[in-house]
Amino acid sequence: MSKPVLRRVMESSAAKPQETPRVLVVEDEPDIAALIAYQLTREGFRVETAATGTEALTAVGREVPDLVVLDRMLPGVSGDEVLKTLKSESATRGVPVLVLTARREQEDRIEGLELGADDYLTKPFSPRELVLRVHSILRRARDTGTPTGGRILRAGPLRVDLAAHQVTLDGDEVTLTPTEFRLLVALLERKGRTQSRRQLLEKAWDVRSEISDRLQTRTVDMHVRRLRSKLGEVGDWVETVRGFGYRFRTPEDRS
Numbered sequence: 001m002s003k004p005v006l007r008r009v010m011e012s013s014a015a016k017p018q019e020t021p022r023v024l025v026v027e028d029e030p031d032i033a034a035l036i037a038y039q040l041t042r043e044g045f046r047v048e049t050a051a052t053g054t055e056a057l058t059a060v061g062r063e064v065p066d067l068v069v070l071d072r073m074l075p076g077v078s079g080d081e082v083l084k085t086l087k088s089e090s091a092t093r094g095v096p097v098l099v100l101t102a103r104r105e106q107e108d109r110i111e112g113l114e115l116g117a118d119d120y121l122t123k124p125f126s127p128r129e130l131v132l133r134v135h136s137i138l139r140r141a142r143d144t145g146t147p148t149g150g151r152i153l154r155a156g157p158l159r160v161d162l163a164a165h166q167v168t169l170d171g172d173e174v175t176l177t178p179t180e181f182r183l184l185v186a187l188l189e190r191k192g193r194t195q196s197r198r199q200l201l202e203k204a205w206d207v208r209s210e211i212s213d214r215l216q217t218r219t220v221d222m223h224v225r226r227l228r229s230k231l232g233e234v235g236d237w238v239e240t241v242r243g244f245g246y247r248f249r250t251p252e253d254r255s
């Protein structure tokens with residue numbers, strides 16, 4: 001019993017210190033907030049709670065969390081406003097957000113995705129499901145953000161550093177949201193091959209089948225548009241394949 005413990009201690013001191021992930025829970029209903037905080041604390045997370053949007057932004061200003069669980073319906077500053085603010089600030093843009101929504105309408109879900117939420121849970125949800133989602137979002141954030149063998153994807157002037165999470169065009173940094181980054185990586189990893197919107201959604205958003213075709217189309221198309229506009233001339237290499245999806249093709253791939 002002592003050996004694995006010792007090994008773990010040695011590994012953790014040798015490797016980059018792995019801090020306990022900090023989760024900010026933004027929820028105005030005290031019972032739900034307490035339940036979420038209890039579940040996440042039990043999983044080993046460090047949890048802070050905020051009951052309003054203003055409190056949430058103050059908490060984030062104090063210490064940037066590793067993940068935010070955000071209720072949409074808050075008194076005063078709404079969850080969507082908090083999300084928008086988080087995604088517009090460079091310090092918090094990369095923080096994954098799991099949105100809680102009481103509304104079942106798909107339109108609402110998509111609005112949140114367009115604002116940059118990483119995942120959704122519709123109330124009422126099981127605490128177990130919440131914990132699973134939090135783990136999966138953090139795992140994904142780690143996978144795109146840390147050692148993948150320093151892998152670099154290139155296409156013409158475009159360079160994507162998967163480890164550093166950095167995109168440059170002719171050496172100039174391009175600022176992408178985490179979703180746009182994952183979308184670009186999904187396209188580049190299968191360069192020259194067409195991928196459906198559903199495939200791209202699954203890779204870049206981890207969204208599953210409950211979303212209608214029309215809404216899938218809207219979400220993916222909007223992010224592709226934004227991505228293209230940020231990539232300048234390289235944006236033209238993200239091609240629309242009518243009636244199917246998208247593919248990334250360089251001029252050389254085309255000839």
Ligand code: CA
Nearest residue numbers: 028071073074
């Ligand atoms: Ca609420």
